[in-house]
Amino acid sequence: MNVDRRDLDGVRRLLTARAHLPAHWVDTLTARLADRYDDDSARLEGA
Numbered sequence: 360m361n362v363d364r365r366d367l368d369g370v371r372r373l374l375t376a377r378a379h380l381p382a383h384w385v386d387t388l389t390a391r392l393a394d395r396y397d398d399d400s401a402r403l404e405g406a
Contacts, residue, residue, distance in 0.1 A: 367393060 367389045374385045 370392070371385050371389050374380050374388070375382060380388075
């Protein structure tokens with residue numbers, strides 16, 4: 360299961376606009392989410 364980059368863009372916009380989080384926090388969070396989903400995807404495909 361790969362994360363669609365459009366989904367991450369939506370999350371980034373939502374967190375920046377609605378939660379008023381600093382952009383660098385949002386970038387870090389979405390990068391970690393992408394890494395997590397990529398790791399989970401690789402683990403599931405290898406099982």
